[in-house]
Amino acid sequence: NAGVTQTPKFRVLKTGQSMTLLCAQDMNHEYMYWYRQDPGMGLRLIHYSVGEGTTAKGEVPDGYNVSRLKKQNFLLGLESAAPSQTSVYFCASSTGQGFRYEQYFGPGTRLTVT
Amino acid sequence: ELKVEQNPLFLSMQEGKNYTIYCNYSTTSDRLYWYRQDPGKSLESLFVLLSNGAVKQEGRLMASLDTKARLSTLHITAAVHDLSATYFCAVDLNTGNQFYFGTGTSLTVIP
Numbered sequence: 001n002a003g004v005t006q007t008p009k010f011r012v013l014k015t016g017q018s019m020t021l022l023c024a025q026d027m028n029h030e031y032m033y034w035y036r037q038d039p040g041m042g043l044r045l046i047h048y049s050v051g052e053g054t055t056a057k058g059e060v061p062d063g064y065n066v067s068r069l070k071k072q073n074f075l076l077g078l079e080s081a082a083p084s085q086t087s088v089y090f091c092a093s094s095t096g097q098g099f100r101y102e103q104y105f106g107p108g109t110r111l112t113v114t
Numbered sequence: 115e116l117k118v119e120q121n122p123l124f125l126s127m128q129e130g131k132n133y134t135i136y137c138n139y140s141t142t143s144d145r146l147y148w149y150r151q152d153p154g155k156s157l158e159s160l161f162v163l164l165s166n167g168a169v170k171q172e173g174r175l176m177a178s179l180d181t182k183a184r185l186s187t188l189h190i191t192a193a194v195h196d197l198s199a200t201y202f203c204a205v206d207l208n209t210g211n212q213f214y215f216g217t218g219t220s221l222t223v224i225p
Binding site for chain 1: 115118145147149155156157158159162202204206211212213214215216217218
């Protein structure tokens with residue numbers, strides 16, 4: 001039982017390049033989330049999904065797209081990276097059962113855009 | 115938009131002392147979560163508080179929730195070095211969809 005995994009762990013992009021971050025969970029959770037963490041700002045929700053085939057915008061969705069084609073995977077895409085997207089990205093999942101939305105986090109992806 | 119404020123942002127305390135971290139939020143919610151993050155690591159769930167008056171304890175940490183005051187506290191009893199970490203509170207709008215995190219409290223316990 002690996003929990004929540006993220007690929008890659010580190011990445012350096014040049015401005016304008018694109019990339020996809022992969023999040024996978026093996027806990028059969030319905031809800032999945034993408035956050036970014038910047039110094040002094042806590043975590044901010046980018047996008048989330050409440051089930052396979054669904055996605056929705058969070059607090060800071062601009063410049064990102066997501067897809068959830070399979071229940072266990074949640075992909076975060078950057079179509080044209082900008083230096084402002086330099087951050088640590090965390091994926092999380094939760095069961096959503098019993099109104100308990102305790103989130104389990106992946107190890108994070110450190111992205112630098114130059 | 116929900117605002118979540120934690121204080122203090124930085125806390126340096128001696129081993130054996132007690133202290134409280136505060137988490138205030140700006141709109142109605144009766145679900146609050148506490149997480150711990152070690153440097154360079156991911157977040158680990160500590161407590162889930164699901165109703166007014168909820169109190170949870172684990173070891174030297176105790177969390178409580180007052181939904182009327184829109185306030186949660188994380189109390190540290192007789193701190194030890196292993197508790198050094200950053201602690202975050204998070205609130206969701208009773209939907210499980212939108213979570214708002216505080217900016218975190220960086221705790222350093224000095225021997």
